[in-house]
Amino acid sequence: MSVIGKYFIFLGTLFGKGEKLSVYWRRLMEECVGIGVSSIFIVAIVSTFIGAVSCIQTAYNLVSPIIPISTVALIVRDMEILELAPTITCIVLAGKVGSNIASELGTMRITEQIDALEVMGINSSSYLVLPKVLAAMLTFPMLVIFSAFLGIMGGYLAGTLTGVITERDYLYGIRDSFVPYNIFFMCVKPFVFGFLIASISSFKGFFTSGGALEVGRASTQAVTNSCISILIADYLLAQLLL
Amino acid sequence: MIEINNISKAFNGKAVLKGISAQFQKGETNLIIGGSGTGKSVLLKCMIGLVKPDQGNVLYNGRNFYNCDKETQQSIRREMGVLFQGGALFDSKTVEENVRFPLDMLTAQSAEEKRERVAFCLQRVGLEAAAKRMPSEISGGMKKRVGIARAIVMNPAYLFCDEPNSGLDPLTSVKIDELIKEITEEYQITTIIITHDMNSVMEIGQNIMFLYQGDKLWEGINSEITKTTVPELKEFLFSNKLLREMQE
Helix, strand or coil, X not given: CHHHHHHHHHHHHHCCCCCCHHHHHHHHHHHHHHHHHHHHHHHHXXXXXXXXXXXXXXXXXXXXXXXXXXXXXXXXXXXXHHXXXXXXXXXXXHHHHHHHHHHHHHHHHHCCHHHHHHHCCCCHHHHHHHHHHHHHHHHHXXXXXXXXXXXXXXXXXXXXXXXXXXXXXXXXXXXXXXXXXXXXXXXXXXXXXXXXXXXXXXXXXXXXXXXXXXXXXXXXXXXXXXXXXXXXXXHHHHHHHC | CEEEEEEEEEECCEEEEEEEEEEECCCCEEEEEXXXXXXXXXXHHHHHCCCCCCEEEEEECCEECCCCCHHHXXXXXXXXXXXXXXXXXXXCCCHHHHHHHHHHHHCCCCHHHHHHHHHHHHHHCCCHHHCXXXXXXXXXXXXXXXXXXXXXCCCCCEEEEECCCCCCCHHHHHHHHHHHHHHHHHCCCEEEEEECCHHHHHHHCCEEEEXXXXXXXXXXXXXXXXXXXXXXXXXXXXXXXXXXHHHC
C-alpha cells in the first residue's frame, strides 16, 4: 500500500512547479521520437505476423460449410481492433519502452544526474518524467492504429498468398458488420496503457538506489508491473466501455 | 558565508551526524575530511538540500535554508554550484550542452550571451577543444573539469565539491585542486570540499574540519593539522606509510 501511495505522490510531483514551456515542448518532441518513432519497426514486425497467424489459424478452425469464408477476415479485423493491436502492441511496448525508461532514469539516479537537477532548483520529476508520459499517451494510439492496419494487411497477405481465402472474400469480410465505435475503443486503450507504462516505469527508475544490479532489477520490475497493470486496465476498460 | 548549526541526521535509527556546527568563510576553501562512512557526504547533502537533516539549520548569508519560503530556497539553490563525485554529467548532452544547461533552464539570456559564457567557462577549465565531445568520450579528469565549468557557469556564491579528486591520478588531482582554489579566490566563492585526499588537505585546505563517526572532532587550518593531539585524526593523517615515516 505504501508503494501505491508513493506512486500517487510521485504523480502529483509531475504537475508541480515546472520549467519554461519551450523546454517542455523540446523535451516532448525528443521523447516522441525516442518512444514513438523508434518503436515503429518492432510494432510493424509484430503486428504483421500476428495478423498473418490470426488469419491462418482462424481459417484452419473454421471448417464448417455453413459459415462463409469471409468470416475469417471479419474475425481477424475484430480481433485486431478490439484486442491484438491495442493490448499485444502495448505489452510489446511495455517491454521495449518500459525497460528503456526505467533503466535510463535508474542510471541517472545512481550517477547523481537527478541530484544535479534538483540542486539546480529544477523539478526533476516534472522535467524528466512528464514529457515521457505525455509522449507515450500521444504516440501509443498512433502506433496502435498503425499496428491494426498492418495486422489486417498481414492477414490479407497470408490468406491470399496461401490460398485459404480469396482477395474478394477477405475485402468483403473486413467491411462486413463493421462497428465504428470499436475504433474509438481501440484508441482509448493505448492512451490509458501509455500513461500506465510510462508512469510506472518512470516511478521504478526514478527511485532506484544502489548500483547496476538495482538498475536491472528496476527495469525488470517496470516491465512486469506495466504488463500486469495493462491486463487489469484492459479488463476494466472492456467492462466500462463495451 | 555558510553557517551550519547543530546538524543531526539518522538513518534507520543509526545516527550518521551528531549535532555538527561550523562556519565556512567566503573566498576560502573549506575542507571536510574524514574516513569512509563518517558522514561527510551526508553533511554535504544536508547543506545542499538533497537530504533534510532531522535537526539543525543551514544559513546562507543569514538565510535559513530549511526555514524559508520556496522562492528564497530556490534563489539560494541558484546561487549554488555543485561538483558531484562522478561529475554527474548528462550522458545525452555534449560537454558544451552540459555547461549551457543551467543557463538554458534558469536564465533568459540570449543565445549569444550563453555561447560566450559557456566558452568562457570551458576556457577557464582548459576544455575549449572538447566542447563538442560527449561525456563518454572524455577522461575522468576532464569530466571533473566539465563538472566544475557547469558548477561555475551561473556565477555561484557557494561551491560544493564532493571528493573532487577521487579516481584521479596524483597529477590530475593537483590540477583539479589548484583550479578549485583559483576559482574560489578569483570569484570570492564560499567553497566546501569533501575529501580524504591528504595532498588536498596540505595544499588547498584553508579551513579544515575533521569528522569521525558523525562527530566533529577537530577544526583548524592546515598548518596546525599535523600538530594535532586528537588520536583519531592522527591515525587518519598518518595512516599512509610515507607520511608516517616523514612524521617520525
